[in-house]
Amino acid sequence: MKNVSVIGIGKIGLCFALSLEKAGYNVVGCDVRKNYVNELNLKKIRTVEPGVEELLSNSKNFLATTEIDLAVKHAKTLFVIVATFSEPDGKYDVSYVDSVVSSLKGLGIQSERRHLVICSNVNPGYSDSVADRLKENNWDVSFNPETIAQGTILKNQSEPDCVYIGADSEELAHELREIYSNLCANKPSIHVMNRISAELTKISLNCFLTCKISFANMVGDLALELGAEPGQVLRAVGSDSRINNKFFNYGFGWGGPCFPRDTRAYIKVAKDNNIDYEMCRSANDSNRRHLEYQIQEFLLSGKKEYHTDSVTYKRGSYILEGSQQLGLALGLARNGVDVYIAESDVVIKELKALYGDLFIYEKRDSNN
Numbered sequence: 507m508k509n510v511s512v513i514g515i516g517k518i519g520l521c522f523a524l525s526l527e528k529a530g531y532n533v534v535g536c537d538v539r540k541n542y543v544n545e546l547n548l549k550k551i552r553t554v555e556p557g558v559e560e561l562l563s564n565s566k567n568f569l570a571t572t573e574i575d576l577a578v579k580h581a582k583t584l585f586v587i588v589a590t591f592s593e594p595d596g597k598y599d600v601s602y603v604d605s606v607v608s609s610l611k612g613l614g615i616q617s618e619r620r621h622l623v624i625c626s627n628v629n630p631g632y633s634d635s636v637a638d639r640l641k642e643n644n645w646d647v648s649f650n651p652e653t654i655a656q657g658t659i660l661k662n663q664s665e666p667d668c669v670y671i672g673a674d675s676e677e678l679a680h681e682l683r684e685i686y687s688n689l690c691a692n693k694p695s696i697h698v699m700n701r702i703s704a705e706l707t708k709i710s711l712n713c714f715l716t717c718k719i720s721f722a723n724m725v726g727d728l729a730l731e732l733g734a735e736p737g738q739v740l741r742a743v744g745s746d747s748r749i750n751n752k753f754f755n756y757g758f759g760w761g762g763p764c765f766p767r768d769t770r771a772y773i774k775v776a777k778d779n780n781i782d783y784e785m786c787r788s789a790n791d792s793n794r795r796h797l798e799y800q801i802q803e804f805l806l807s808g809k810k811e812y813h814t815d816s817v818t819y820k821r822g823s824y825i826l827e828g829s830q831q832l833g834l835a836l837g838l839a840r841n842g843v844d845v846y847i848a849e850s851d852v853v854i855k856e857l858k859a860l861y862g863d864l865f866i867y868e869k870r871d872s873n874n
Contacts, residue, residue, distance in 0.1 A: 507532045507567065510685070511577035513606055514588035514626070515546070515570060517555060518652055521659040522587060522625070524561040527568040529688045535570045536577040546570040554824045554852060557660045574609045582618060583681065587625045587652065592767045596774035598629050607636055616644040621678060623648045627708065627768065630775055633672060633701040648673040649701045650682055651708040656763065657823035668695045672704025709775070712768035713786050718753050719760045720792035726756030727799050758800075759793040761828030762819035797830055801837035812838050815848040815870055817857070824852050826860075839864050 508531055512523040515535035523535040537543050545551050547570050549562050562568070571577060577584060588602040603626055610622070622645050624633050637647035649672035654662035669686050673679040679698045686696065699707070725743070726736035736756035744751035760766075773786045804812065812835070819829040826832055839845040847857065848868040857865060 509534075509581040509583075511536065511581040511584040513574065513577060513584055513586045514602075516587075516589065517553075517656070518625075518654060518659060519585075519587035520546075520551075520553075520562075521555065521558060521654075522585065522652070522663055523568060524558065524565060525660060525663050525689060526685075527565045528561060531685075531688075532567045532580075533569070534577050534580040535568065536572070536574050537570065538572060540572050543570040543572050555659055556657065556822075561660070574606070575613055578610065578613060578616070578620065583621045583623065583685075585623045585625055585650075590626045590628060592770055596770035598627050598632075598767070598771055600626075600628050600632055602626075603628065603632075603636070607639055610640060610645065611643055614643065619644055619646060621646045621648065621681065623650050623682065625650055625652050627651065627771070628705060629771065630702050630705040630709070633705060637674070637701070646675070646678055647701070648678050648682065649704045651704065653708070653711070655820060655823075656825050657820055664690060665692045666690065666694045668697060670704045670707050671696065671698045672701035673698060674700060706775075709768045709772045712765050713772040713789075715753050716760050716765050716769050716793070717785060717789045720789040720796070722754045722756060723759055723796040724792055727796060729756075730803070758834070759796045759830040761793075761830045761833075762823075763825060763827050766828050793830070797833050797837070800834050801841070804834075804838055804843070805841055809843070811844045811846065813846045813848070817847055817849060818853060824850065824856075826853070826856060835865065836861075 510526050510531045511534045512519050512526070513536045515523055515537045520535065523533050527533045535546070546562070551559065551562060553559060586603060586606055588606060590598040590600055590603065593599050603624065622636070622640065624636065624647065633647055633649040640647060651670055653666060671679050671682050673682065683696055686694070722740055725739060729736040729739050740754055740756055741751060743749060744754040769786055769789060776782055776786070814831065814835060817826065817829060817832040817835050819825050819827065819831070835845050835847065844866060846866045846868055847854070848870045849857070850870055854867050858867070
């Protein structure tokens with residue numbers, strides 16, 4: 507049984523650590539939150555992410571710790587999955603990753619070569635800077651981004667469409683290929699490149715998807731104005747293999763914790779490198795205008811009530827961040843429409859804390 511460590515075992519990191527354990531690895535997870543670590547080791551954690559509690563309960567070779575030196579001693583390969591939030595200018599705040607790197611440097615020169623794999627969202631060029639900082643301490647550094655969505659994290663990690671590996675040697679790439687061959691239930695395409703290419707690939711992927719979704723909704727809005735049927739138009743256009751129908755439907759705009767952040771990061775990186783094109787900014791503008799169009803269309807219909815059973819950014823999740831569904835509900839309620847929301851208890855509690863009695867709340871059917 508091979509050893510692996512995961513530094514940062516929050517929502518995504520814990521899923522990855524438990525998926526590795528299920529795949530046959532002996533895993534140490536490291537986190538700074540002492541009470542959280544204790545609860546993990548007692549298997550008392552409660553989470554809304556599907557499948558996590560069951561994996562934790564069934565795990566036999568997973569240990570959580572607050573001691574980073576224990577994580578380093580445990581394994582030659584360590585994955586870093588800590589939070590990187592957006593700064594006001596759009597760049598990723600990599601201070602938590604920096605803190606991990608500083609802790610690793612503080613442990614001195616390693617007697618054996620070790621491999622640090624950065625999975626957090628970072629700005630292109632950042633992983634190279636980490637490699638420079640840790641080189642003298644006998645560390646190799648790779649970049650291997652997560653391509654997941656909240657609510658389906660375990661499925662996304664075990665059945666990814668593709669895997670991006672940013673490594674500066676075939677030996678390091680082979681090591682990660684082997685891990686994914688054990689981890690994945692499918693056979694994803696694996697793309698090996700240098701670190702900065704992998705970093706750019708991650709934000710480019712999500713930025714393209716925001717542009718595609720925005721375009722589909724623009725076509726749909728125009729179709730309605732012309733008296734055409736949005737679904738028929740988009741299905742026909744998407745049937746061309748150069749386009750395809752994934753993420754090409756008429757409906758709500760894009761949101762959530764990933765798409766907006768990666769799009770802002772891409773805009774900032776492009777601007778800093780004098781590739782200040784309008785496309786990604788236009789996707790932002792189109793997303794906003796589409797929401798405004800949805801609000802106005804409903805108001806013009808004269809309807810006095812609006813009923814919805816989901817206001818999270820994605821059905822099945824509990825995340826309100828960047829939710830266009832919530833944006834529509836807010837826009838209607840603030841214009842005098844009675845908005846009825848049938849959601850989970852968790853979401854309703856958060857909505858009440860944020861918006862009080864702006865909405866009319868209904869308990870969601872347990873079968874939905």
